Amino acid sequence: MKNILLLLMLSLFAVSCAKTVKVDNEAETKSGKIEEVPKWFVEKTDDKGFLGKKDKFFIYGVGVATSPDLQLAIEKATIIAKADIADVIRGEINRETKIFNQEIGQGEGNRQVVSEAQDTIINVITNTKVIGYERWKIQFALTPKDEYRVYIGLQYPLEEYNKLKELVEKEMLSELNSIANNSEEAFESLEEKI
Numbered sequence: 001m002k003n004i005l006l007l008l009m010l011s012l013f014a015v016s017c018a019k020t021v022k023v024d025n026e027a028e029t030k031s032g033k034i035e036e037v038p039k040w041f042v043e044k045t046d047d048k049g050f051l052g053k054k055d056k057f058f059i060y061g062v063g064v065a066t067s068p069d070l071q072l073a074i075e076k077a078t079i080i081a082k083a084d085i086a087d088v089i090r091g092e093i094n095r096e097t098k099i100f101n102q103e104i105g106q107g108e109g110n111r112q113v114v115s116e117a118q119d120t121i122i123n124v125i126t127n128t129k130v131i132g133y134e135r136w137k138i139q140f141a142l143t144p145k146d147e148y149r150v151y152i153g154l155q156y157p158l159e160e161y162n163k164l165k166e167l168v169e170k171e172m173l174s175e176l177n178s179i180a181n182n183s184e185e186a187f188e189s190l191e192e193k194i
Contacts, residue, residue: 023140026149034149037064038139041151058155061085061133066147070140077152078135085156086128094122132157 026034044060063080067073098118105111137153 021140023142023148026141026143038137038151040137040153041139044153057158059085059088059158060136061088061154061156062152063154064149064151066143066149068147070148070150073148073150074138074152077150078154081152081154082130082133083125085130085133085154086125087123089130089156090125090128092124092126094124096120130156 041062041064044062061081061084063077063082063084065073065076065080067076096119100116102114103111104114133154133156135152136155137151139151141149141151143149
């Protein structure tokens with residue numbers, strides 16, 4: 001009987017300790033724009049480093065998204081944060097500048113120079129694997145339009161700290177070796193038949 005009572009009390013204690021995350025309401029402003037964003041979102045920092053400084057063993061990415069569906073808002077924000085990390089890992093910038101000058105008019109006092117300038121910058125991120133990222137922050141808010149706004153922070157461990165990347169690379173190598181062995185067996189079988 002004592003064991004049953006003890007088990008029941010432990011169960012009630014465990015249930016009472018379960019936590020939920022509070023969803024804040026965003027303040028409605030005259031302009032309808034957000035007045036505050038989380039500090040960690042802007043600074044891309046986490047308190048994991050020495051004395052609260054940014055940990056040098058991670059690349060941080062952040063994303064924000066809204067949706068009437070909470071899960072969809074989380075997924076959209078996650079994709080944006082992954083793109084932020086991929087940009088740091090493998091982003092490329094291409095820039096093109098065009099300048100056109102033309103002199104109009106005749107004579108010394110009537111000439112004018114007409115100028116036109118165009119500057120284009122393109123940020124390209126191609127085929128970047130963001131394997132082994134971890135979520136380090138998430139914050140929810142309810143917008144005045146009854147949508148969920150999700151701020152999410154991801155961290156990508158670098159080199160030897162990224163255990164999942166190492167595991168995936170080992171599995172890929174194992175799979176490639178298996179394919180090579182299977183192809184050798186298939187060729188040997190074909191040669192025997194011929």
